[in-house]
Every structure is written in C-alpha cells, then in structure tokens.
Amino acid sequence: MQIRLQTNNTYNSSNYNYGKAKVPFTGGTNFKSKLFNPVYKQYDKFTDWIADNYYKRFYRSNFAKWFLDKTKNVKNMTTHMSAVGATLISGMYTIRTLQNDKLDKEKRKTLAINDMMTWAISTAGAYLIDGKLAKWWDGVTTRFAANYLLDNPKAKRIRTFGDWNPANLNKFMQKWYIVKNRRIDNLNRKIALSIADGTYKGARKPNLQHVAEQVSYKNIRDFNLDVLKNKHLTTLIDGMGVLKSLFVFGMVYRYVVPVLVMKPANKLGAYLHRKSEEKAQQKQN
Amino acid sequence: MKIHSVQYDTSLKKDYNIKYPSAVEKEYSVGLNTGYSVAFSGSGASKSKAAAKVFNNLGNKFGDKIFRAEKFQKLLNVFEEKTVVAQALVALVVAGVFRPATNMAMAGKKDREDSMYAAAHAISSAVIGFVVSSIVMAPFDAAFKKIKANPKEYLSGLENLFGVKEIGRRKLEKSTPYKKISKMAQMIPDSIVLGIPKAMLTIALIPPILKYVFGWEKKANKQDVQNNDFAKKFIDKQVFEKFQGGVK
Numbered sequence: 001m002q003i004r005l006q007t008n009n010t011y012n013s014s015n016y017n018y019g020k021a022k023v024p025f026t027g028g029t030n031f032k033s034k035l036f037n038p039v040y041k042q043y044d045k046f047t048d049w050i051a052d053n054y055y056k057r058f059y060r061s062n063f064a065k066w067f068l069d070k071t072k073n074v075k076n077m078t079t080h081m082s083a084v085g086a087t088l089i090s091g092m093y094t095i096r097t098l099q100n101d102k103l104d105k106e107k108r109k110t111l112a113i114n115d116m117m118t119w120a121i122s123t124a125g126a127y128l129i130d131g132k133l134a135k136w137w138d139g140v141t142t143r144f145a146a147n148y149l150l151d152n153p154k155a156k157r158i159r160t161f162g163d164w165n166p167a168n169l170n171k172f173m174q175k176w177y178i179v180k181n182r183r184i185d186n187l188n189r190k191i192a193l194s195i196a197d198g199t200y201k202g203a204r205k206p207n208l209q210h211v212a213e214q215v216s217y218k219n220i221r222d223f224n225l226d227v228l229k230n231k232h233l234t235t236l237i238d239g240m241g242v243l244k245s246l247f248v249f250g251m252v253y254r255y256v257v258p259v260l261v262m263k264p265a266n267k268l269g270a271y272l273h274r275k276s277e278e279k280a281q282q283k284q285n
Numbered sequence: 286m287k288i289h290s291v292q293y294d295t296s297l298k299k300d301y302n303i304k305y306p307s308a309v310e311k312e313y314s315v316g317l318n319t320g321y322s323v324a325f326s327g328s329g330a331s332k333s334k335a336a337a338k339v340f341n342n343l344g345n346k347f348g349d350k351i352f353r354a355e356k357f358q359k360l361l362n363v364f365e366e367k368t369v370v371a372q373a374l375v376a377l378v379v380a381g382v383f384r385p386a387t388n389m390a391m392a393g394k395k396d397r398e399d400s401m402y403a404a405a406h407a408i409s410s411a412v413i414g415f416v417v418s419s420i421v422m423a424p425f426d427a428a429f430k431k432i433k434a435n436p437k438e439y440l441s442g443l444e445n446l447f448g449v450k451e452i453g454r455r456k457l458e459k460s461t462p463y464k465k466i467s468k469m470a471q472m473i474p475d476s477i478v479l480g481i482p483k484a485m486l487t488i489a490l491i492p493p494i495l496k497y498v499f500g501w502e503k504k505a506n507k508q509d510v511q512n513n514d515f516a517k518k519f520i521d522k523q524v525f526e527k528f529q530g531g532v533k
Binding site: 043046050052054055056059060064065067068074077078082085088093139144146147150151166168173174225231234238239240251255 | 337338339340343353360361368375380384425446455464465475480481485
C-alpha cells in the first residue's frame, strides 16, 4: 500500500493530480489487468521507443536548431502547422486535378485555380480572424483563469498573498508591483531587525530596492508561471489558446469558405463560363 | 507500507510572516472581503495604464458555468496535450455537423440530392479523419507525455537551444522556443506525414460509406438534374468526389 501526500508545490510534485489525494490500489488480483498486462507493457515499450527515436531526435536535430534560429519572431505554432497541413492537402488535390486525364486541359486548369483560390482565401481568412481575435481571447482566457481560481482557492496562494477575490485578477496582474513592493518592504524590515539584534547572517543584502511600476502582467499565462505557479492552470491556459486557433482554422477551412464562400463563387464561375461559351458559339456562327 | 516524504513549499513562507489581506485589494478598495476600505493612494500609477477590468458576476454567467465545468477543463487538457486529436475533433464538429446542416439548409429543390451527397461526404471525411488521427496519434501523445513528465532525461544539454538556465518543467513552460518546437513535433506526424495518406484514405472510403452507411448512391451520369455547381457541372463523378473546396 502506498500513501502519497499532496503538497501545494505543484510544479515540483512529480505526481500532480489536481488536488485529489491519490491512493493507488495494489491489493488483490485483477483478471483483466493480468490479461492485458503484456499488451500494456508492449505498448509502453512502443511509446518509449517513440519518445527516444522520434521526439528526442527531433528536439536534437539540426532542423530544430535551424528552424528556431529562423523563426525567432514566430510564437503560435498551432496556426502555422494547421496552415501547413491544409496547404499539403490542397496541393495534393490540385496536382491530382491537373493529372486527371478524363478532363480536357481547360477544365483541369479551371478546377486547379478553383482549388488554389479556396486554399488562398481560407488561409488568409484564418490568419486574419485568428489575429483579430487574439486580444479578445486573452481577456476570455483571463476570465477562465479567474473562474478556475474561484473553484480552486489553493491556486490563489492565500498563505503568501492573503485571501483575494479572483474577480480582481486583472487588477492583481496589472498592479503587481504593489504586492511585490510590499513584500520587499517586509523583507527589508526583517533584515533590519535581524541586523539590529545581531542575528543577521548576510544571506540577503539590506535595503532591497522597490520594483518599478512597470512590473505588471498583461498576460495570464506569464502571471501564472511567475506568480501562481500552478501547473494544471498552465495546461488549461495553453489549451484555451489551442482551442481558439484550431476552432478558427477548422471553421474557416472546413466551413466558412467551402460552404459560404464557395457556393456564390461557383455561381459566379458558372455565369462566367456560360458567357464565354456563348461568345465562342457566336464566333463560330 | 511506504510513506513518501512530505514536501512543504517553505520558500513561500520563509520571508513573509505578515499575511497581506491582498495588497492590491487593500490599495484599491475593490471587491473587499477582508474588511479593508482604503481608497487608492498610489502616485500616478493609473495615469499611464487603463483601469483593469473587474469581472462582474464571476462564476454565474453562462460562459462561466461552461468554464467551471469539469468536462470543459478535460477538453482543454485534450486540446493542449493531444492537439492532433483535438484538431480532428474540431473537424468532426465543423465538417460533421455544421457543414452538413448548412448544406441541407441552403439546399434548393433542384440541388437537394447534391446537397445530401455533399453533407454525407463531409460527415464521412470528418469521421474518418477523427478515427485515423485518434488511433495513429495515441502512442505519439503518450510518448510526448513522457517527455513532458521527465524532460531532464530527454532534453538535457539543450539549455541553449531553449534559452533556459536548466532543463526543468516550469522553466521549459516559460521557454517560447520549447513550446514552439514541441507543438511542431506534436503536429508533424499528423499534419505532414499522415496528411496526404489520410486524405487519400478518406477519398477511397467515401463511396462504400455512402453506399453502406447512408444507404444511397449518387447517380453517375444523371442528365435530368440541373444544378448550379460550377465544379460538378463540367466534371465527372470521380473528380467531383475529390473536389468540394476547402480541406477535407
């Protein structure tokens, strides 16, 4: 039997389980687990192999170095990877259309242009909407974090900061220098007291300087990493970002452009094609 | 019986014996629940910055209820930890529900059959995409979890690449290069390696799915149905199956 006690140091705890005490049951026999144990073991070995031979090699590859060096200003990879995936698939459709022998040359060309236009409109639209929503979504994510703190008071670090209302999370982030400076005042007072009574061991320098007013947080992710230090919340905040990007790209590529844009575009294409056919017939006559 | 050692985070308590009844709330007298009512006394802090927004009625609005739901938080976990599966899930909702619903809603009398075909096509491709991605990506996601859980074993020596002093979970979470390259590594197997085979499999499986699951087949050379779709008007069935506009 194992007893594992949960501490509030969530980043150092190797078995963080979102605040719930974890007492694994190991007694007795379980027919199912015995039956599937070899399968699980093999699967576990397989995932180890992937970790070693794919992820580890990828992180250490020259490509990773080159890529990070060339994309210092790029931040959100979810959007770019979605766009790359869509580009590959659209490219494949375009090539297959161009290679289709059952169509005459002109039709192939028209369809290929149609494919490429769909891809171009979708990609540009998805990036545009994703960018436009960024600021608003940051606010939504902060509200999400505030709700998380409402349900998980432990994550507010009450022992350090006192009890505070998550509804004021924005203020807490923006006026962080006030909290920081109060903590510095407190430190200075302690150091001064210990110097006065001769117990000061010189671990910290006396008269620590106040931080500037600029010491504030605009981003809940940074605030969580630096101040709240809650690992689960970091994952959830990252999940919110991925949710937004994937939803925007999914909607634009698979819904907005194909359904709402392509239908009128097809009608326009049909009209233009009819006109050109009429002209060709007139010429023949 | 084995008892693990208890780790108290003493660094947090060591230097601060005084508990602040939230310094910020005290200074700004906002949402006080500690009895303080001290008005703002800062010196021009608000001059350069816009006032921070207080979340009204936090926890009770419709959106808040969604945010607080355990299922929503589990979903967010999937989005971050299993991004490819999440991507396929979005496709399942958008291409499997929204798109067919709109196809049917926008269908006129003349192109009703074509819209049904397009709807079935979208549902089929979304389901196939989700199933294939979920199965193929499961071991990759499990392997990535191992990297995340034990970064020192897999990533030691890459401090410079990630711009961190030492390899550790929290330090890596703060590193943009690490986050970037991780997301790329997570999505490459599906988006780049699996993307094209998956699209081809989708195309190959659509006719039998239409026939056996939806129970009907599009007539190959129907002459009597007029439709306005430019693509369909001038091409044969086989090509149309490959072209719907957008990503499948």
